[in-house]
Amino acid sequence: MEIFDYDNILLLPRKCRVDSRAECDTSVELGQHRFKLPVVPANMKTVVDEHITEWLAANGYFYVMHRFDLDNVAYAASMRDKGLIVSLSSGVKPADYEVIDRLAAEGVGADYITIDIAHGHADSVQRMIAHIKQKLPETFVIAGNVGTPEGVIDLENWGADATKVGIGPGKVCITRLKTGFGTGGWQLSALKWCARVATKPIIADGGIRHHGDIAKSVRFGASMVMIGSLFAGHEESPGQTVEVDGKRYKEYYGSASDFNKGEYKHVEGKRILEPVKGKFTDTVREMQEDLQSSISYAGGRSLSDLKKVNYVILGGENAGEHLFM
Numbered sequence: 458m459e460i461f462d463y464d465n466i467l468l469l470p471r472k473c474r475v476d477s478r479a480e481c482d483t484s485v486e487l488g489q490h491r492f493k494l495p496v497v498p499a500n501m502k503t504v505v506d507e508h509i510t511e512w513l514a515a516n517g518y519f520y521v522m523h524r525f526d527l528d529n530v531a532y533a534a535s536m537r538d539k540g541l542i543v544s545l546s547s548g549v550k551p552a553d554y555e556v557i558d559r560l561a562a563e564g565v566g567a568d569y570i571t572i573d574i575a576h577g578h579a580d581s582v583q584r585m586i587a588h589i590k591q592k593l594p595e596t597f598v599i600a601g602n603v604g605t606p607e608g609v610i611d612l613e614n615w616g617a618d619a620t621k622v623g624i625g626p627g628k629v630c631i632t633r634l635k636t637g638f639g640t641g642g643w644q645l646s647a648l649k650w651c652a653r654v655a656t657k658p659i660i661a662d663g664g665i666r667h668h669g670d671i672a673k674s675v676r677f678g679a680s681m682v683m684i685g686s687l688f689a690g691h692e693e694s695p696g697q698t699v700e701v702d703g704k705r706y707k708e709y710y711g712s713a714s715d716f717n718k719g720e721y722k723h724v725e726g727k728r729i730l731e732p733v734k735g736k737f738t739d740t741v742r743e744m745q746e747d748l749q750s751s752i753s754y755a756g757g758r759s760l761s762d763l764k765k766v767n768y769v770i771l772g773g774e775n776a777g778e779h780l781f782m
């Protein structure tokens with residue numbers, strides 16, 4: 458198997474078929490809805506909050522609200538009141554089952570539920586998918602995280618409508634160091650490996666460091682990408698603002714860090730400071746423009762055209778040109 462990651466792959470251009478990048482369509486369908494970008498900010502406390510998710514939903518972007526220190530049902534009801542899509546996160550503990558039961562009993566429901574636990578290839582996830590499908594049969598269920606084709610196949614067979622791929626490639630992740638496991642360092646080839654068996658959408662999660670990595674993810678099989686660090690350092694970001702030597706930063710911490718958990722137990726995440734780099738909404742716009750450019754370099758007009766391009770692997774033992782997948 459070829460092993461590579463975002464920083465040692467480059468996609469090869471094809472003859473341009475548009476006169477302006479504005480003709481390139483970055484939209485993607487997931488479940489019952491079409492969204493403007495194949496990008497979703499990570500469901501983490503220092504990445505999204507009520508304001509950011511409301512802005513995303515109201516402006517045609519996909520979002521997944523985090524599940525930490527939050528009344529999920531009240532949050533869902535408030536989004537419903539505004540006529541916006543409801544997209545929640547769920548764990549697999551008894552309290553998470555109660556949330557699902559209340560969403561059903563109170564008629565609030567949810568359009569999307571993302572079950573995200575550290576080791577998502579697990580019976581606990583199978584049970585939670587079954588519970589959601591029984592109580593909220595209309596809800597689109599995203600499940601993860603996994604890092605192998607076996608994981609994708611099982612989650613799909615258990616009823617997940619999409620899977621989330623990525624064990625440990627995140628910027629604040631220390632899973633690889635603490636456990637010796639994961640897709641960190643080879644996330645893009647793990648995505649390619651998983652995409653070969655997937656029959657439903659894959660969300661590539663973690664390791665995106667540049668806007669061009671979005672196009673690379675689509676090339677190797679992602680329907681959408683989940684991004685944390687690139688979104689964490691904005692004026693609107695919910696992390697605390699910290700000033701060091703006159704420079705402003707936003708804190709960004711892992712969901713499995715002691716900062717998020719409130720205790721040092723089974724810690725697999727750390728806290729870092731991201732330089733404040735302007736407005737969240739400007740980054741979203743720039744991502745869209747850059748992805749339009751990517752599509753034009755692919756000689757196409759829509760995201761699916763990215764899937765056909767050739768690529769080169771730079772350096773290392775797998776170096777070379779790849780004309781076909």
Ligand SMILES: NC(=O)C1=CN([C@@H]2O[C@H](COP(=O)(O)OP(=O)(O)OC[C@H]3O[C@@H](n4cnc5c(N)ncnc54)[C@H](OP(=O)(O)O)[C@@H]3O)[C@@H](O)[C@H]2O)C=CC1
Nearest residue numbers: 548549573574575576602623624625626632712713723725
């Ligand atoms: N993408 C990634 O690489 C990772 C992401 N995270 C993120 O951190 C957040 C917290 O994750 P998590 O702690 O799983 O969520 P929760 O705290 O909600 O725990 C989920 C449940 O799964 C159990 N569990 C967690 N890890 C394992 C494991 N390796 N083997 C068996 N059971 C396990 C926990 O039990 P117990 O604690 O008793 O074991 C708990 O019952 C999530 O948002 C997750 O996505 C965390 C780590 C890696």
Ligand SMILES: Nc1nc2c(ncn2[C@@H]2O[C@H](COP(=O)(O)O)[C@@H](O)[C@H]2O)c(=O)[nH]1
Nearest residue numbers: 499627628630663664685686711712713726
């Ligand atoms: N191993 C851990 N992974 C984590 C933790 N908290 C979040 N995450 C994952 O990282 C991505 C975001 O990655 P980035 O490279 O874009 O910053 C996020 O979506 C989760 O899957 C954690 O504590 N440990």
